[in-house]
Amino acid sequence: MTSERTLQGALTFLGFAISILAIGYFAGSYIPDISPWSQLASLALLSLAFAYLGVFLKETTIGQPFFEGPRLRWLRPPVVLYLLALIGAIWAEIVFFGIDDMPRALKILISLILGIGLIVVVARRKGGAKEASPDSPARRV
């Protein structure tokens, strides 16, 4: 049973690896040849696509860990997709800094607003989720 699960996990991992390599090859082949604004838009959209695909897979059977065992339980398809979304977003940020049409100060300002805004939004959502959990002190009245 364990070996069968390992084989299933390995094949699923291989499927993901092949698909991700294909997408990476597409990105590496064509994205450098297009204009910077198109690069930025396509990288941002691909990052969102990966992130939302991870959200979808989290609720499915494919969202289970690839392999059994305590050391590799973290390696799940949603985690891989979130990491790819992260890489895409960082690549988009680097492309954004390389755009000549915009003043540098404005690029820095936009990036800071985006980064700090992201941190604040996530922190507030986490705080809200904590308050709503059954173990939170606010609920134990």
Place this chain on the structure above:
Amino acid sequence: MKPNVALAISIACAAVAVGIVSLDLAFTLTSALEVREEGEWATIQSDPYSETSSRPRSFVGPGCAVNDLRIRIDNNRPIDANVDVLVRYTSTRGAATTILEETWNLEPFAERNFEFKVPDSAFPAATSADPNPQVSVEVFLAAQYPFGTCVVRGP
């Protein structure tokens, strides 16, 4: 968020990203350095060219056996394009000589080309140290960004 909504957003984002890349690649400026071989123009080097690119692309073409050359630019976009074109040649023992220095205004979906030869006078006399004098032809698109070069063998 419902899983189906997440999947729909993911597919939509991916489709739009692929669409943007495809459209940008289709509607672009392409340029080519060509050489005439047996009556037909053959491409030495071609490139998608971005007017706003800040990263110059430099290509070194193979040595040319003949001296009929052409630079061709295609504006595959629905808007006008202005391209600064500079063509010059440099012999191994001389200064650079400019053949063409112009700004081409290309209408939407228009093509323009410039045929040129390196004159025999550009080739220095053969010596024992340099028995096969050559001339390097350089093509620049937009400021100093070198697009392509090729080496032309002497007569």
